[in-house]
Amino acid sequence: MAKKLLGYDMLTPDARRRWEARHVQASALATSPYKADFPLLAQNRDLAFLDSAATAQRPKAVLDAQKRFYETMNANALRGLYQLSVEATEAINEARTHVAQFIGLDGEKDARDVVFCRNTSEALNLIAHSYAPDVLRPGDEVCITIMEHHSNLIPWQQACRAAGAKLVYMYPDEQGAIGEEEMRAKIGPRTKIVSAVHVSNVLGVSNDVKLMAEIAHQFGAVMVVDGAQSVPHFPVDVTELGCDFFAFSGHKVFGPFGIGVLWGRHELLEAMPPFLTGGEMIESVSEQDAVWAPVPEKFEAGTQDAAGIYALDAALTYVEGIGFEAMQARERALVAQCMRRLSGLPFVRIIGPADPDAHHGVVSFNVCGIHPHDVASILDMGNVAIRAGHHCAQPLLAHLGIQSCCRVSLAFYNDAGDIEKLIDGLKQTWRMFNE
Amino acid sequence: MNRANVYSAALMEHNAHPDYKYELADFTHTHEGVNPSCGDEMVLRLRVSQDGLTIEEAAFTGSGCAVSQASADIMAELITGESIEEAKHLIDIFIRMIQGDKLTEDEKDALDEAYQLEGISRMPARVKCAELAWRTLDAALK
Numbered sequence: 001m002a003k004k005l006l007g008y009d010m011l012t013p014d015a016r017r018r019w020e021a022r023h024v025q026a027s028a029l030a031t032s033p034y035k036a037d038f039p040l041l042a043q044n045r046d047l048a049f050l051d052s053a054a055t056a057q058r059p060k061a062v063l064d065a066q067k068r069f070y071e072t073m074n075a076n077a078l079r080g081l082y083q084l085s086v087e088a089t090e091a092i093n094e095a096r097t098h099v100a101q102f103i104g105l106d107g108e109k110d111a112r113d114v115v116f117c118r119n120t121s122e123a124l125n126l127i128a129h130s131y132a133p134d135v136l137r138p139g140d141e142v143c144i145t146i147m148e149h150h151s152n153l154i155p156w157q158q159a160c161r162a163a164g165a166k167l168v169y170m171y172p173d174e175q176g177a178i179g180e181e182e183m184r185a186k187i188g189p190r191t192k193i194v195s196a197v198h199v200s201n202v203l204g205v206s207n208d209v210k211l212m213a214e215i216a217h218q219f220g221a222v223m224v225v226d227g228a229q230s231v232p233h234f235p236v237d238v239t240e241l242g243c244d245f246f247a248f249s250g251h252k253v254f255g256p257f258g259i260g261v262l263w264g265r266h267e268l269l270e271a272m273p274p275f276l277t278g279g280e281m282i283e284s285v286s287e288q289d290a291v292w293a294p295v296p297e298k299f300e301a302g303t304q305d306a307a308g309i310y311a312l313d314a315a316l317t318y319v320e321g322i323g324f325e326a327m328q329a330r331e332r333a334l335v336a337q338c339m340r341r342l343s344g345l346p347f348v349r350i351i352g353p354a355d356p357d358a359h360h361g362v363v364s365f366n367v368c369g370i371h372p373h374d375v376a377s378i379l380d381m382g383n384v385a386i387r388a389g390h391h392c393a394q395p396l397l398a399h400l401g402i403q404s405c406c407r408v409s410l411a412f413y414n415d416a417g418d419i420e421k422l423i424d425g426l427k428q429t430w431r432m433f434n435e
Numbered sequence: 436m437n438r439a440n441v442y443s444a445a446l447m448e449h450n451a452h453p454d455y456k457y458e459l460a461d462f463t464h465t466h467e468g469v470n471p472s473c474g475d476e477m478v479l480r481l482r483v484s485q486d487g488l489t490i491e492e493a494a495f496t497g498s499g500c501a502v503s504q505a506s507a508d509i510m511a512e513l514i515t516g517e518s519i520e521e522a523k524h525l526i527d528i529f530i531r532m533i534q535g536d537k538l539t540e541d542e543k544d545a546l547d548e549a550y551q552l553e554g555i556s557r558m559p560a561r562v563k564c565a566e567l568a569w570r571t572l573d574a575a576l577k
Contacts, residue, residue, distance in 0.1 A: 371500030373473055374442075377561060381440055389473060403474030432442060433451070433501070 024333035032415035034322070039063065041413060048384040048418035053201050053229060053362055053409030056254045058315070065314035066256055069307035077306045078280055078297075088306050092116075095313035096296070099261055102316045103227075103246060104237025113269055115262040115296040116309055120228040121151035123247035123262035124195070126275040126299060127224055128155035131245075131268065132193060135222075138164030141190040143221075145170045145178055145207060146399045147200040150392040152226040156195060165192070171399065175353045176205035183215050191221040198230035202391050202407065203352040204335075204362030206230065213242040222268065228252055232411070233331065233360045235324050238263060250308065255315030259308040262299070269295040276301040327412040334410045335359045338419045345423065347430050351405055364391075364407045367426065370433050372406045378432060379425040386422070441502065441554040441561075450501040455511030459494040468497075468571030470563045475499030477507055479571045483519065490514050490522055493572075500564050502555065507568035509549045519576060525549075529569050533562055 035041040037059040041049060049057060069091065075084035077092050096114045101107040117123050136142070142156045146169045160167045170186045172178045187194055194216040199206045213223035223241075227248040230236055238246045245268070250259035264272075274281055274292055278301040283291040292298045319327070336356040342348050342365060351364040367375050372388035379386055387407045390397050397404065408422060462480035469476050477497030484491050493511040498504075510529075514522045528542045529549055535556040543550050555565040 371473070373500045373561065373564060374502065377502075377558065378442060381442075432447060 024329045029333055029416040032413050034413040038413055046383045048421040050386045050408040052411035054387055055251045056411055058254055059318050061318045062255060062311050062315045066307050066311040069310045076303055091310045092306055095309045098313050098316055103263060104239050112295055113263055113266050115299040116304055117260045117262055118258055119260035120226060120247045120249045123260050124152050125155045126262055127245050128159040130272040130275045132159040135192045136163035136165045140165040140192045141168045142193045143168045143186050143191050144195050147396045148197050149201050152195055152197055176203040178207055180211060183212055187215045189219055191219050194221050195224035197226045199360045201229050202364050202393050202396055204359035205353055210241050234328060244268060250312040253315055254318060255312040256308045258305055259312045274298050278302050330412040331361050331410060332357055334414055338363050341419055341423050345426055361410045364405045366405050372404045375406050375429050378429040382425040384421050384425045441552060443551055445551055446505040449505035449508040453508035455494050455508050457494050458496055459492060464575045466571050466575035468567050470567055475503045475567055477571060479575050481575055489518050502561055502564040503567045506552055506565045510568045513547060513549055526569050526573050533565050
């Protein structure tokens with residue numbers, strides 16, 4: 001019926017495929033063909049895992065890669081003069097190239113600007129420790145948004161405190177959008193660094209970091225983007241965004257824990273001092289001095305988690321295999337259905353924009369008169385896993401005038417059954433408190 | 436997976452209709468307890484006898500999740516009329532129970548209704564909620 005109305009029959013095969021990809025039919029959401037790829041989900045069919053924004057599940061391909069590394073390639077990379085170590089080194093280099101391509105760069109040329117670290121927090125700390133002290137002077141400003149995760153907030157609080165600089169916040173409108181006017185009101189001649197979350201882990205909204213970067217550059221400031229919640233949801237092209245630094249975590253994009261990525265403009269990375277020092281990051285060492293290795297090794301002190309890096313490579317390959325178009329289509333349909341079903345519960349208040357497409361998998365809400373921790377605990381009794389609390393974004397919640405909230409975060413591997421279990425659990429919670 | 440259901444009818448009743456949630460006017464001891472991470476706040480007020488030995492009345496005000504509210508109400512009921520020494524003993528038993536220690540039959544009896552919160556020991560995220568009132572009492576008595 002809907003297909004007829006939209007002139008579906010008249011679409012070219014290509015356009016039809018795009019249409020199909022954008023509009024996942026309700027019937028396709030009933031079950032998830034993707035759960036079979038994820039051992040934890042495949043083995044726990046009763047589990048409604050609705051906390052992928054905290055950490056995603058890992059497909060078998062990623063777990064296999066990690067195991068394969070230890071079983072067939074394990075050696076300390078970079079320093080070895082034997083075949084195994086050479087293979088481990090190659091695995092890291094290939095992953096570096098892949099990461100560069102994945103975020104819209106030239107894999108061969110730009111791989112050197114991809115720094116592996118533990119996670120987004122560490123990547124952001126690297127910038128706050130190795131870049132900020134050289135540019136921040138008393139009276140200067142660092143501009144961030146009120147919707148930052150603490151990991152893109154506390155490093156700047158600390159950097160500002162150390163330099164006598166001021167931390168300035170951009171605030172969103174009622175639909176969660178930070179408009180150009182607000183950006184221009186906050187980014188100015190004193191701004192040296194603008195750092196913004198690409199997608200909010202509470203509201204799900206994406207920030208126009210491209211425009212922020214433009215404005216930042218007009219004033220000679222650098223643009224840092226926290227991509228922890230964007231990389232798992234849509235294709236990112238750092239060149240297109242025009243940012244100077246971009247950080248994300250492997251574990252949120254179906255990769256292993258403990259691997260994060262910092263990309264930075266080559267000339268900036270080149271000029272920055274190292275963050276951590278020690279082995280693997282030097283060119284030469286004498287009793288009183290040392291010469292740093294070139295970027296990226298300069299920022300990768302100590303033995304790297306080569307297996308994790310290799311598995312991250314596999315995670316990106318897995319995502320490319322499914323394709324962002326298909327992932328996004330499913331995710332959007334799931335979010336729309338989740339919001340529709342939640343809206344049907346009179347005791348639930350959804351937080352964030354009204355448009356489901358603006359949510360990027362995240363739906364935060366509160367249940368009237370019931371503490372989010374109670375909601376999460378009672379849902380857990382029905383095997384529904386959600387997050388409740390301040391979501392490491394206390395200033396945002398204070399801005400919204402709430403102490404805490406519940407958060408459902410959906411990934412393409414979820415299905416309508418997961419949402420129904422959530423709805424049943426919420427009804428049960430409400431009954432327990434009100435009957 | 437071993438899930439505890441601490442949301443018993445008794446707990447829900449204490450949460451919905453707390454008998455000891457009011458502002459005690461003529462208190463001798465008070466302390467404000469906070470769990471910053473979940474936003475639970477409570478003010479505990481005690482009226483201790485003139486000889487300093489007995490808790491004549493205990494009451495609390497504040498807000499928080501059902502677990503923290505019910506735990507406070509159960510505690511206030513339990514310690515009202517008890518000696519300070521006994522109250523301190525109960526705090527010790529309760530905190531040990533929440534931390535996962537096995538209690539003796541006597542200790543279970545001593546906790547009475549508060550023993551119903553034993554399941555919290557298997558819900559690490561909720562330990563602070565259950566403990567708030569008891570830690571606040573501990574501080575009020577110091």
